[in-house]
Amino acid sequence: MSGPGYPPLQQYPYEAGYYRRDAPCATASLVLGIIAMCAVPFVCCCGIGEFVTIPCGIIAVVYGIGATQRIAASHGALGGDSKAVAGIVIGGSALAIGLVILVFVVHGMLTSPMQITPVATPLG
Numbered sequence: 001m002s003g004p005g006y007p008p009l010q011q012y013p014y015e016a017g018y019y020r021r022d023a024p025c026a027t028a029s030l031v032l033g034i035i036a037m038c039a040v041p042f043v044c045c046c047g048i049g050e051f052v053t054i055p056c057g058i059i060a061v062v063y064g065i066g067a068t069q070r071i072a073a074s075h076g077a078l079g080g081d082s083k084a085v086a087g088i089v090i091g092g093s094a095l096a097i098g099l100v101i102l103v104f105v106v107h108g109m110l111t112s113p114m115q116i117t118p119v120a121t122p123l124g
Contacts, residue, residue: 021077022079023071023079023080023081026067026080028087029060029061029067029084029086029087029088029091030087032057032091033088033090033091033092036054036098037090037091037093037094039094050101053094054095056091060091061091064085065088067083068084
């Protein structure tokens with residue numbers, strides 16, 4: 001409102017409906033980080049989660065770092081910084097958890113005594 005007793009209206013720096021476009025890899029980083037974190041329970045149970053958790057975590061971190069560098073270089077023209085940082089944090093956490101579990105699994109496989117029992121065959 002303007003008029004007597006009210007301060008003058010302030011102009012906004014951008015016209016109505018303006019929004020900053022997200023950096024291309026920011027959303028991809030966040031989605032891949034979430035996928036990697038959701039696959040962590042399958043690492044513990046099935047062992048096949050390693051094939052999803054580790055690659056998705058690596059890609060999420062790489063995409064997130066690339067997106068933050070593009071956002072910083074754009075001088076305010078690109079947005080999505082929080083998505084990129086969230087992708088880095090979630091993807092990095094899932095990657096770390098997946099790698100720790102992989103180390104425990106490999107260590108357990110290498111140090112456990114393997115017993116090979118002969119199988120009776122019809123000929124022998």
